[in-house]
Amino acid sequence: MLGAATDQVNILAVAQAAGLSLTPIQGGRQFTTRCWMCEFSYLGADTKKQGHLTIRPDKGVFRCPRCGHSGNAWTMANELFGEARGKEVLRQARWYNGPKWEDAPVADIKTRDAVYRALLNKLILSPRHREDLSDRGLSDDIVNKRQYKSLVGWESTRGICNLLLKEGYPLEGIPGFFQDKYGQWVFLTLPGFLIPVEDETRMIQGFQIRVDDNYRTYLETQNKNIPGKYISFSSAGRKKGCSCGALIHVAVPEGKSLQNNRVWLTEGPLKADIASQYTDMPFLGIPGVSLYRQAAEKAVEMGVKRTAVAYDMDFKDNPHVKKAEIELLKELFGRGISALPVNWSEGYGKGIDDAAVFISNGQIPIPKDVLERTFRPNNKIILEVQIKLKTE
Numbered sequence: 001m002l003g004a005a006t007d008q009v010n011i012l013a014v015a016q017a018a019g020l021s022l023t024p025i026q027g028g029r030q031f032t033t034r035c036w037m038c039e040f041s042y043l044g045a046d047t048k049k050q051g052h053l054t055i056r057p058d059k060g061v062f063r064c065p066r067c068g069h070s071g072n073a074w075t076m077a078n079e080l081f082g083e084a085r086g087k088e089v090l091r092q093a094r095w096y097n098g099p100k101w102e103d104a105p106v107a108d109i110k111t112r113d114a115v116y117r118a119l120l121n122k123l124i125l126s127p128r129h130r131e132d133l134s135d136r137g138l139s140d141d142i143v144n145k146r147q148y149k150s151l152v153g154w155e156s157t158r159g160i161c162n163l164l165l166k167e168g169y170p171l172e173g174i175p176g177f178f179q180d181k182y183g184q185w186v187f188l189t190l191p192g193f194l195i196p197v198e199d200e201t202r203m204i205q206g207f208q209i210r211v212d213d214n215y216r217t218y219l220e221t222q223n224k225n226i227p228g229k230y231i232s233f234s235s236a237g238r239k240k241g242c243s244c245g246a247l248i249h250v251a252v253p254e255g256k257s258l259q260n261n262r263v264w265l266t267e268g269p270l271k272a273d274i275a276s277q278y279t280d281m282p283f284l285g286i287p288g289v290s291l292y293r294q295a296a297e298k299a300v301e302m303g304v305k306r307t308a309v310a311y312d313m314d315f316k317d318n319p320h321v322k323k324a325e326i327e328l329l330k331e332l333f334g335r336g337i338s339a340l341p342v343n344w345s346e347g348y349g350k351g352i353d354d355a356a357v358f359i360s361n362g363q364i365p366i367p368k369d370v371l372e373r374t375f376r377p378n379n380k381i382i383l384e385v386q387i388k389l390k391t392e
């Protein structure tokens with residue numbers, strides 16, 4: 001009953017009742033505030049002036065990109081007021097008549113794929129970015145086949161959009177594209193490169209942007225908001241824009257199938273591409289460790305039976321990743337999918353991509369017999385296996 005009721009509650013009213021300091025962003029369509037859950041994560045309290053937690057009144061939800069905490073009006077009321085008082089706040093908030101807005105509906109995958117490929121055809125990969133990808137271990141072949149491309153300046157986005165429109169591509173409903181204050185079509189850009197996110201049929205669903213480190217450092221010296229290293233190519237909350245949602249990249253080596261092989265899950269499309277190249281295994285690249293439910297649902301949707309979860313090995317200093325890994329394993333087990341947590345010596349590198357590149361000598365690094373074993377949680381305890389990757 002509460003689930004249905006919360007849909008009609010304005011989440012802003014709850015936030016205001018809690019006395020949260022709200023900063024409007026996206027032209028007032030969203031608000032940020034300091035996240036109350038961050039301090040329970042390894043990151044520590046959210047001390048950013050405007051806060052990291054973003055509230056979307058149009059959808060009645062909030063999410064913190066820093067610690068991954070998310071929820072709706074009821075979650076917020078329950079956490080900030082406790083259950084009894086929370087219900088009362090919710091009852092009062094139902095009459096709040098706040099502003100409403102909606103994203104443009106997202107175009108179907110075929111249209112998105114066509115527009116995104118036409119966009120990529122108009123972009124190049126700068127030598128600096130190519131070198132960066134090569135240093136990470138990604139082969140030139142894959143870089144070309146997957147069409148990694150560098151982003152351009154704002155002015156150029158206008159010209160490219162005009163070309164796309166002239167060629168007959170619709171830009172409305174394509175996440176990442178939106179209209180600027182002059183009503184001209186542009187797309188999200190900042191110094192960095194685009195990583196195409198493909199689905200299981202190799203269609204481009206969207207992109208992740210790898211933001212240049214020197215740009216992030218520059219913003220830091222200017223005391224400005226620093227974007228994450230990886231951000232989504234999305235135009236949610238912009239004029240005629242829309243959200244790309246949580247896009248999971250599917251990297252399947254030639255001749256492999258998702259159904260007949262153990263599918264590895266790791267963080268992000270770039271890691272998935274690199275690790276897949278070196279292990280010759282199918283990989284799913286999840287855009288954020290806290291998106292475990294979406295990842296498990298995607299695995300079910302694709303008919304995946306067996307998985308291995310290879311999250312970063314820095315969880316000794318990073319309990320947030322460890323917790324996310326356990327949640328993902330639970331979600332997978334709960335859907336009848338076998339899931340194997342994979343650990344390796346930290347000396348081989350933090351990510352599975354680093355480890356795979358490090359060990360790469362033309363062999364699959366993980367002993368097959370270990371992979372074929374199935375682990376299940378026992379009394380809520382997730383069994384953990386230490387897999388020793390062989391260097392010899």
Ligand SMILES: [Zn+2]
Pocket residue numbers: 035036037038039046052053064065066067068069
């Ligand atoms: Zn947070």
